[in-house]
Amino acid sequence: MSELKLPSRSEDFSEWYNQLVLKAELADYAPVRGCMIVRPYGWAIWENIQQALDRRFKATGHVHAAFPLLIPQSFIEREKAHVEGFAPELAVVTIGGGKKLEEPLVIRPTSETIIGHAYARWIQSYRDLPVLINQWNSVVRWELRTKMFLRTLEFFWQEGHTAHATYEEAEAETRQMLDVYTDFAVNEAAVPVIPGRKTESERFAGADQTYSIEAMMGDGRALQAGTSHNLGQNFAKSFDIRYLDKEGKLQHCWTTSWGLSTRFIGAIIMVHGDDQGLILPPRLAPFQVVVVPIFKTDEEKRVVLETARKLRAELVEAGIRVKLDEREGMTPGFKFNDWEMRGVPLRIEIGPKDVAKGSVVLARRDKPGREGKTFAEQAGLSRGVTDMLVDIQQSLYDRALAFREAHTQEVADYNEFKTAIESGFASAHWCGSSACEAQIKEQTRATIRCIPFAQAGEPGRCILCGGPSQEKVIFARAY
């Protein structure tokens, strides 16, 4: 009863989140602090994310490969900005086979260097380009402060690494993959995002340009949900990734990298969840529909289960992911709450009365209690269920977008700015100086999340120094 109750989302967002992650059986604490054990239900969500992304990677011509977990320390040190950015958060292996190693090995914090090393040997001619490779793996970054899914010492992700003949091609690739992430976030996860460019101080260590998608969580804070980097020739020069062009001249390649991690599961939790628990977007939910049978007597149990199994088979036939909850010794009410906490988008209730009438009760997760309940005919059920799942997917997106818009303010002066970032995003003019950026962060803890592609267009004055500004940027406190 009260044991399953979550703290209110509005009262204590952080505690709400932690308990939701644990109680919905998504993840668990690991022996090493800051690491995370992903439970089967949490992993099932991740598998659906992987499939949704892989479909898109296939369409853009990318293939998979696997690169080593251990990287010689000298590799990391070869690109100047890269080593400066990552040095503080590296885990280093110094002993192997009981002996001190001559050169320490770094556990990959990301794979640009080891992949750069491979590409240097694979690429000889313009005919070898472009190289379009993705890998699914986990990486380790020794963060000082961690939070389940959002920032763990080890996290799972995909990292794409490509090499091209020209700057234009590399830039097009970088932008294309950001579009892929935007499409994924909006159409699979029902998470509205703002795609844009990062400021110099927020850029990936070693990149010429970093792009990201930024989402707003249920407490108004921002989360970087995916990134795409144009690495220019920085890694190509450090690792000698060169090709012979059509004129027979030796040129350095232009490379890119892009990634999306298990952090996105955290985004889904924090964007859609309510005080009853998770709400999963139908397209990524491990179970899109749960069927809860209701019965008293053995005879009722027999007929109800018979009908329930028949309906399940029909829904599975229609390509819907269905769970029939046949667990014994639990009341229907308990099961309702149990699956609500796990975020199953649609519940089908079927009892003796429904069997007699040839009907079922549909209860959608995105609307509370009675409001979300409707009756439906058993005959041709799969069509109505499919439609309702599409509707739920859309309504989750609409709701999240409305929330973000309600918590985003166009601000004109610094006082308005300070109020705005207490509860959400502030869209404000910025002069472009990293000094102003740093001072604002110091004073308000708000950072520039991105410079959006879609611009309002009117020039204005920097929110802090009053200097001239050509574009508005998104400020927010971030996870």
Next chain:
RNA sequence: CGGGGCGUAGCGCAGCCUGGUAGCGCGUUCGGUUCGGGACCGAAAGGUCGUAGGUUCAAAUCCUAUCGCCCCGACCA
């Protein structure tokens, strides 16, 4: 590393201020009634009070040290 909080039964907590030999809820086990929104009644099992020292006739409680965890900052996807 700085600031705050917490370690008591499988889980969540009370008890500590004002020392007197440990309690509540959930869960578990058994029996019965239940079952269309987190069931109820009865009975039972289950604890080196994070660890180590000290004060005291007596320590979960007071003092010291130490370890671990959570939250806030610095770092960051």
